Amino acid sequence: MSVVTCALVTAVVEIEGLRKTYRSLRHGPHQALDGFDMTVAPGQVHGFLGPNGSGKTTTLRTLLGLIRPNDGRMTLLGRPVPDALTEVAPRIGALVESPQFFANFSGRRTLRLLATTAGLPRTRVEEVLEIVGLDERAGDRVKGYSLGMRQRLAVASALLKSPDLLILDEPANGLDPAGIREMRDMMRNLVAGGVTVVLSSHILSEVQQICDSVTIIARGRRVAAGPVEEVLASQDKGEFRVKVDDPAKAASVLTEAGATVRPADGHLVVSDISDPAWVTKTLAGHELWVSELTPITPDLESVFLQLTDGGTL
Amino acid sequence: MRLVRAELARLSARRFTRIGLLGLLVVIGLITVGIAASAHKPTEADRVKAHADAQRYRAEAQIQYENCRQGMDAAGPSASPAATAGPGSKPLPPNSDCSDIIAHQPTDEDLLPHTFTLVRDAPELYRALGALLALFGFAVGASFIGAEWSSGGVMTLLVWRPRRAALWLGKLASLLLGVLGVGVVLSTLWYAAMWVIATQRGITAGLTPGALTSLALTDARSVGIGLAAAVVGYSIAFLGRNTATALGAAIGWVVIFEIGGRIVAAITQAVRPERWYLSSYLLAWLEKEARFEDFARCRDVVDASCSPVEWSITLRQATPVLGVGMLLVALISLVIFRRRDVT
Numbered sequence: 116m117s118v119v120t121c122a123l124v125t126a127v128v129e130i131e132g133l134r135k136t137y138r139s140l141r142h143g144p145h146q147a148l149d150g151f152d153m154t155v156a157p158g159q160v161h162g163f164l165g166p167n168g169s170g171k172t173t174t175l176r177t178l179l180g181l182i183r184p185n186d187g188r189m190t191l192l193g194r195p196v197p198d199a200l201t202e203v204a205p206r207i208g209a210l211v212e213s214p215q216f217f218a219n220f221s222g223r224r225t226l227r228l229l230a231t232t233a234g235l236p237r238t239r240v241e242e243v244l245e246i247v248g249l250d251e252r253a254g255d256r257v258k259g260y261s262l263g264m265r266q267r268l269a270v271a272s273a274l275l276k277s278p279d280l281l282i283l284d285e286p287a288n289g290l291d292p293a294g295i296r297e298m299r300d301m302m303r304n305l306v307a308g309g310v311t312v313v314l315s316s317h318i319l320s321e322v323q324q325i326c327d328s329v330t331i332i333a334r335g336r337r338v339a340a341g342p343v344e345e346v347l348a349s350q351d352k353g354e355f356r357v358k359v360d361d362p363a364k365a366a367s368v369l370t371e372a373g374a375t376v377r378p379a380d381g382h383l384v385v386s387d388i389s390d391p392a393w394v395t396k397t398l399a400g401h402e403l404w405v406s407e408l409t410p411i412t413p414d415l416e417s418v419f420l421q422l423t424d425g426g427t428l
Numbered sequence: 429m430r431l432v433r434a435e436l437a438r439l440s441a442r443r444f445t446r447i448g449l450l451g452l453l454v455v456i457g458l459i460t461v462g463i464a465a466s467a468h469k470p471t472e473a474d475r476v477k478a479h480a481d482a483q484r485y486r487a488e489a490q491i492q493y494e495n496c497r498q499g500m501d502a503a504g505p506s507a508s509p510a511a512t513a514g515p516g517s518k519p520l521p522p523n524s525d526c527s528d529i530i531a532h533q534p535t536d537e538d539l540l541p542h543t544f545t546l547v548r549d550a551p552e553l554y555r556a557l558g559a560l561l562a563l564f565g566f567a568v569g570a571s572f573i574g575a576e577w578s579s580g581g582v583m584t585l586l587v588w589r590p591r592r593a594a595l596w597l598g599k600l601a602s603l604l605l606g607v608l609g610v611g612v613v614l615s616t617l618w619y620a621a622m623w624v625i626a627t628q629r630g631i632t633a634g635l636t637p638g639a640l641t642s643l644a645l646t647d648a649r650s651v652g653i654g655l656a657a658a659v660v661g662y663s664i665a666f667l668g669r670n671t672a673t674a675l676g677a678a679i680g681w682v683v684i685f686e687i688g689g690r691i692v693a694a695i696t697q698a699v700r701p702e703r704w705y706l707s708s709y710l711l712a713w714l715e716k717e718a719r720f721e722d723f724a725r726c727r728d729v730v731d732a733s734c735s736p737v738e739w740s741i742t743l744r745q746a747t748p749v750l751g752v753g754m755l756l757v758a759l760i761s762l763v764i765f766r767r768r769d770v771t
Contacts, residue, residue: 137769176769176770176771179586179587179590180586180590181583181586181587181769181770181771182769182770182771183767183769197590200590201589201590201591204587204588204589204590207587209587211583211587212580215578215579215580216579216581217438217442217575217579217581219441219442219443220441224441228434228437228438229434229584229588231430231433231434231437232430232431232434232585232588232589233430233588233589234430272584276588
């Protein structure tokens with residue numbers, strides 16, 4: 116497991132040793148969370164990644180008091196949950212999976228009912244409709260909304276309370292590229308305003324673009340955590356892509372010199388070296404001239420797949 | 429209170445509620461129109477004839493009573509009124525007294541050609557309203573929370589207000605307020621319709637303060653059964669997390685306990701099987717007393733004159749049975765909801 120520690124102020128979300136076992140007469144016990152840990156620092160967009168069935172949604176639901184854990188300790192905004200959940204709930208906005216809304220209600224009415232429940236003014240409804248870009252269609256019935264519009268409505272409902280912590284489970288579901296971009300900008304604006312966002316998503320490129328830190332979960336356990344760059348760096352194997360006119364001879368020379376070399380699509384991938392200049396120097400000594408030398412930096416997708424055994428359970 | 433207000437708005441805006449309410453209004457409207465069409469104001473000739481018939485009936489009853497008394501006096505203290513009703517008189521039922529002959533004399537109104545009589549017919553109509561309200565309350569109550577489970581609304585509300593008991597009770601309170609409102613409005617409207625029919629085409633006689641109080645209590649029990657049905661439908665749907673569970677439970681109850689129970693009772697010759705049926709207690713609640721006949725002692729008797737034993741379930745007996753049953757279902761639903769994982 117790779118865990119990159121970082122200096123924290125007061126963590127907005129803190130989970131330690133969380134365990135949850137579902138029991139079913141038909142399928143027997145299933146351990147969804149097996150001592151899971153997670154820490155989210157304030158003022159960040161924190162990516163929460165994991166393959167389907169790895170325990171992401173169970174974690175978020177447990178955090179929000181929807182599921183009872185078997186063991187573990189959790190805090191939200193510095194307060195222990197579920198004991199103090201009612202105290203911190205007004206400061207948390209959450210979108211857990213894609214909520215369905217009553218099809219015959221308009222988007223505005225749906226939000227107004229929620230606002231009434233929380234004693235929020237109607238002006239706040241109009242504000243969040245504008246934030247998610249749904250103000251022009253707010254009077255339409257939800258059944259006429261596209262998947263992306265319903266997702267925006269769900270995000271709007273999570274924003275109603277002007278939360279300090281926003282938990283979004285797959286918020287980009289159903290959004291087109293423009294919508295995803297708007298969502299990304301919205302999250303950035305929220306973070307700039309002091310909101311902490313926990314983002315669970317399958318769109319890894321999106322997470323890499325927007326998140327300051329990540330936690331990766333597999334089989335109910337944390338397999339990596341920390342700032343995105345550090346998590347990526349922790350999986351950096353020091354590999355370089357090398358292009359030469361005679362790859363076979365170059366491979367032989369580099370192997371004899373002590374490097375690990377493998378051919379890849381007309382190139383050579385050289386690993387286990389610390390200084391790329393060594394490659395140039397070694398090959399030049401044998402009259403082999405390097406036309407391309409590129410460090411292979413792992414992206415979040417490759418790290419994710421590597422840490423989660425190919426993204427499977 | 430905010431939750432109740434929001435949920436009441438949600439309940440009233442739901443299509444299922446509106447369609448159910450419309451259905452209620454249509455059924456009540458059809459019944460009202462049917463009553464109005466079949467009722468007619470008694471003519472003066474009808475009244476004269478009814479008066480004459482009532483007088484004749486009372487005179488005959490008086491003669492029969494005198495004969496019975498004379499027969500009793502002649503036969504001595506050990507005589508049975510059943511055997512001494514007098515010559516030309518119908519035999520009296522066992523365990524009856526001569527005074528029973530004149531105990532229930534018909535009034536002139538009783539012998540008028542059949543028409544809508546407010547005091548006589550209104551209680552039955554209020555009981556019908558109770559049955560309709562029960563159906564409405566059960567279905568709307570089940571759908572109100574069943575749809576919320578299906579749509580993820582319960583999860584959304586819990587994220588907003590992570591107080592399960594408050595959520596459960598708040599939604600139930602809004603449902604009960606809604607059903608109570610519908611019950612009160614429909615009761616008032618129906619009474620107004622019945623009053624108009626009775627004054628224009630029927631009979632309003634006998635509408636004393638006592639009769640009005642009795643009518644109000646009958647209506648209150650009818651609305652009460654609607655509220656109880658709403659609690660049960662809501663509680664079962666909350667347990668099953670969908671509307672179909674409540675509807676399935678209701679159908680299952682009818683098939684297994686009401687229909688199947690009667691078949692089993694007939695095969696096993698169970699004694700007073702009605703005491704095991706929920707419908708008996710519902711009937712007793714609505715009518716203040718549900719009367720039944722126990723034929724057990726006549727099963728092996730060849731004598732055709734063997735009379736069954738009458739017995740009844742009273743309002744006082746029915747109230748705790750229905751109340752405890754309803755509260756038990758509600759309590760189980762609440763306790764399980766407080767403990768279960770919302771997935």
